[in-house]
Amino acid sequence: GENVEQHPSTLSVQEGDSAVIKCTYSDSASNYFPWYKQELGKRPQLIIDIRSNVGEKKDQRIAVTLNKTAKHFSLHITETQPEDSAVYFCAASRGNTGFQKLVFGTGTRLLVSP
């Protein structure tokens, strides 16, 4: 089955710096890669996702890149702000066919210091 590894487990940056979180997956048939943000005491919320037919997707200060050959994808946050502090989870699934089970990474705790 699918296995998703996520690094680093914790990441501390200064406000205004960029942050990068990386994930690798094992199932070459996976084609959907979402990123969730979970603030303390809150539910996980989707912040961006990418499908295997594109290599990069941007939404304001966040972007995700996908390298299907290497089977890894990354979340990039530019101009970080204290409100970006949260735990971020990557995930992978085969999507649109059969059961859409998401396999999650172990999470990255991002701390943005003012």
Next chain:
Amino acid sequence: EADIYQTPRYLVIGTGKKITLECSQTMGHDKMYWYQQDPGMELHLIHYSYGVNSTEKGDLSSESTVSRIRTEHFPLTLESARPSHTSQYLCASSRSPGNEQFFGPGTRLTVL
């Protein structure tokens, strides 16, 4: 407003009690899921459902059971709670054939 609702939000209960965690969604989704998560840690899938009368066990072994009698309702039951069941339980749903999963606010369970 379309959303996923979970009750109770917090539950403290003694060992051996039977409990049911409620999950309802007004999203119109056919697929529903239960995850177990210790605060800030990895999400573990414990149950999922394709639709009415369809339930499957997830990746993490769990002593809980689920039912799906109505599309919008996916309750989770623990017949005999133990301290090892102390955790946060998150319900989620998604539409077919889309992939995005929407999460409920969670139930934080403490078993004494």
